[in-house]
Amino acid sequence: MDDQARTYPVTYTDAEWRQRLTPEQYRVMRAHGTERPGSCALLQEKRPGSFSCAGCGQPLFRSNRKFESGTGWPSFDDPLEGAVETTTDRSYGMVRTEVHCARCGSHLGHVFPDGPPPSFQRYCINGVAMDFHPD
Numbered sequence: 001m002d003d004q005a006r007t008y009p010v011t012y013t014d015a016e017w018r019q020r021l022t023p024e025q026y027r028v029m030r031a032h033g034t035e036r037p038g039s040c041a042l043l044q045e046k047r048p049g050s051f052s053c054a055g056c057g058q059p060l061f062r063s064n065r066k067f068e069s070g071t072g073w074p075s076f077d078d079p080l081e082g083a084v085e086t087t088t089d090r091s092y093g094m095v096r097t098e099v100h101c102a103r104c105g106s107h108l109g110h111v112f113p114d115g116p117p118p119s120f121q122r123y124c125i126n127g128v129a130m131d132f133h134p135d
């Protein structure tokens with residue numbers, strides 16, 4: 001989980017990120033924070049469309065992969081191919097799989113192996129890390 005360890009296709013300096021993102025987005029996406037559950041309007045978003053990275057605009061998830069997990073965070077069972085990458089996150093005494101944007105490296109959330117079939121994956125994503133674009 002060292003963002004500096006590799007170069008992403010889209011890169012900005014820390015000052016540029018602070019300018020591009022809201023303070024809450026910066027806290028989540030660049031400092032590996034977590035939004036308060038139930039706090040993001042995208043949790044309720046049910047229209048057909050796509051969810052893209054708030055940092056670089058890359059499409060990440062389609063609305064038909066979104067499901068109600070009851071966690072308070074937007075949840076998906078599958079990302080768009082190649083849109084996200086994962087690392088092992090050992091913070092807070094837990095071993096979790098961290099999810100970030102494959103294009104700009106911004107932290108998005110975590111993925112857990114308890115989602116619905118057929119993928120059985122639950123991508124638990126911070127709503128502030130995404131923009132929604134209706135079809």
Ligand SMILES: [Zn+2]
Binds near residue numbers: 053057
């Ligand atoms: Zn991105």
